[in-house]
Amino acid sequence: MTSFKDLEFKGLVDLKDHDPELFDLIEQEKSRQWRSLELIASENFTSKAVIDCLGSALTNKYAEGLPHARYYGGNEVVDQVEELCQKRALEAYGLDPEKWGVNVQPYSGSPANFAVYTALLRPHDRIMGLDLPSGGHLTHGFYTYSKKEGTRKAVSATSVYFESLPYRVDPETGLVDYKQLDRDAGLFKPALIIAGGSAYPRDWDYAKFREIADANGALLMMDMAHISGLVATGEQASPFDVCDVVTTTTHKSLRGPRAGMIFFRKDERGFEGRINQAVFPALQGGPHEHQIAGVATQLLEVMTPEFKIYSQQVKKNAAALAAKLTSLGYTIASGGTENHLVLWDLKPQKITGSKFEKACDAVCITLNKNCVPGDRSAVTPGGVRIGAPALTTRKMVESDFEQVATFLHEVLVVALKLQEKSGPKLKDFVALLDGNAELKSIRERVNKFVTAFPMPGFDPKEMKYQDPMGPPH
Template sequence: MSDNWNLQDDISVDDPEIYELIKKEKDRQRRGLEMIASENFASKSVLQALGSCLNNKYSEGQPGQRYYGGNHIIDQVERLCQARALAAYGLKPEEWGVNVQPLSGSPANFAVYTALVEPHGRIMGLHLPDGGHLSHGFMTNQKRVSATSVYFESFPYKIDPKTGLINYDELEANAKMFLPKVIIAGISCYSRDLDYKRFRQIADEVGAYLLADMAHVSGLVAAGVAPNPFEYCDVVSTTTHKTLRGPRSGMIFFRKGVRRVAKDGTKVMYDLEKKINEAVFPGLQGGPHNHQIAAVAVALKQAATPEFKAYQQQVKSNAQTMCTFLLEKGYTVVSGGTDNHLVLVDLRNKGLDGPRGEYILEEIGIAVNKNTCPGDKSALKPSGLRLGTPPLTSRNLKDDDFVKVMEFFDDAIHLAQEANKDCGPLLKDYKAKLHSPEFKDRVVSLKERVENFAIAFPLPGFEDW
């Protein structure tokens, strides 16, 4: 028996099977065009922090109040991350606090509900088919889909199907009837800016906390190119891996100080810090992932740079270019445009649906995701595609480059229309048609064009993996 625990071998030696899969994924990312709005490419320094020795340490509790010894360095890492988080959004520590321990966005949201809403208490979020998120309480007539809808009573607000915009008047009327404890201002596929001031007015009318889930736009907010939820909200949650371009993690910001002044002049203070911290730990999590927290700190430092602001400005510009192209080519863009990093394309006027559009694009090396559009009856067969610009902008694609990307997109959709003409309703028949001799060579040719274009743009991170 050897006493060599094999702990110093490179992954290529220790586990060549996983190493080869990682290399293949790296090659796929390099040769393809990632257009999924919730994705991005983390920097090399962020990935280095993720792969550091901080992974080894357990640190339940808050800095300075741990349940394990040996955490004096970990405390410094977490406090630095907290300080950088507040600085990134221009927040004063006497007015705001932040918990950087949530493992991702959905756990962060669930921690907020746990802290502020009693079991089966009431919340309101944007309806998932209208651009909301699962964690905002999605349910159907048949099933409580999200755990949020299982443990809390959720009532969705919706968009106006004619305009594709949030119907704030209807939200206000329903909030007055439903009386939620928390109103969520957040999106996963809504391309317009949120009116946080109007949300605040509605929340005040019904005595609700206002939670902004800025997961999708947190990088835009940090760069000052999107509306600032901190001006109006009580709590702000976010992921860190989308427009913020960090690791997969989450953060919860909470207000401190005076919440309101009562009629008798008494100051009613916020009491969010203890509730939220205890909801994260020990309520929902054990030890935080310290390597993630360090990587978040690295990303937050990057977010304070002029280069990051220029990046976010380009993200928005590229989205506008993408939207303009689609409209000029006769595509239906939900809400008629975009204010942020994403566009929702309704393919019904092209005789296609989301799954068919997603599949042909996947076949040529463009990654998007099918998405529900206003009026859809099923999330399993949605009408649209969600397109985002952050990943390709991180590869330094500019407006002219996005015109070329959208030409590939348009060529693929035309190919899909041809293949779908004589197909029935089954997706498998459509897929088979694309792989038939009639279409196979054309699909391969388009994929080669995409790859030849994509490889000219370097991929952030490590060279080979």
């Protein structure tokens, strides 16, 4: 019988040799990213430096607790990693460490938001956030009502444990209806008002939010997940001037790894201890120090002049895309954009965002169906959300985004023709996509166009699948 000591040591075997099946799937995903137009507003391409952190030995270490107050030993190095991340986070947003603190342990944005609610609210306290069909986020308190069942359905844990009353955008302008928020907050008296959203193409009036919060004794929180990179570079207004708490993810316009952060004011209200306790031990276990390291090294980049230029280009590219689609006769929610994303209203073309998303998938264009002003349901949204961060990372500029808009126009023309044949059902529409000659032609041109641009994080020349048309079937 073979003894343990006689077993081959496999701790240094590469994934390619250890698990060829999984290695192949990762190589397929690299190929997909390289040859696709990535337009999902919440996605970006992070750097090799960040990926090096994510695949580092830091993933081995348990570090429950806070720096210098851990529940395990051997944290003398990761304490320095986490403190470096905290220091850089405050520096990147220009915050005084005497007045602001930050917890960098949240696994992502949703856990960060729920940690704030857990820390600062009691069960069934009242909150107000932007309605999901208006561009808000699930964690801001979204719920639905079923006429058929006569029941109110909580969609996220936020609406399970807290009482939520949403505010909305004006269906005509697409802008936040601050008058409605002011009126309803006066009646509802929320404990917390949440600014921010996941599909809002304009900047936020923080002074107005603060005024309404103060008038009703509410705390004010900003979820800046989508625009955090733009805030750090001064390309969007700063929520830190008036908000009590600010949460963010780190992988969207900030271009880091998938993680989250919570910024809080240091004052007599004691947010620091309450939020730290909510993150751990209330909601999470050991922090992912390899992610925290990735955030730290990305924040170093965020503070460079080059990242400022990148953020400016993101806005220019989003504006160029919106302008080109408008020139083609299409409707853009709110009439344009002031940040990284565009909301394209497809209701005038009488096609759903769901169908258009599937048609784009067929030609290697990745975007997502999304509610637009006037929609009532997130299940059958009337438009799509288009983001500029990822393709700007690949060095595209305004003229390139005009070409992207042209590709989108071509796909829509084909999709409308297919809908005439398929009828209203999505499954019948999708069945016509495979093998369509016009879509195949667009896909080939998309692949050729996008693979001419550099790819961060990995070298396409080292990929298993280097054909712009994709892996063989």
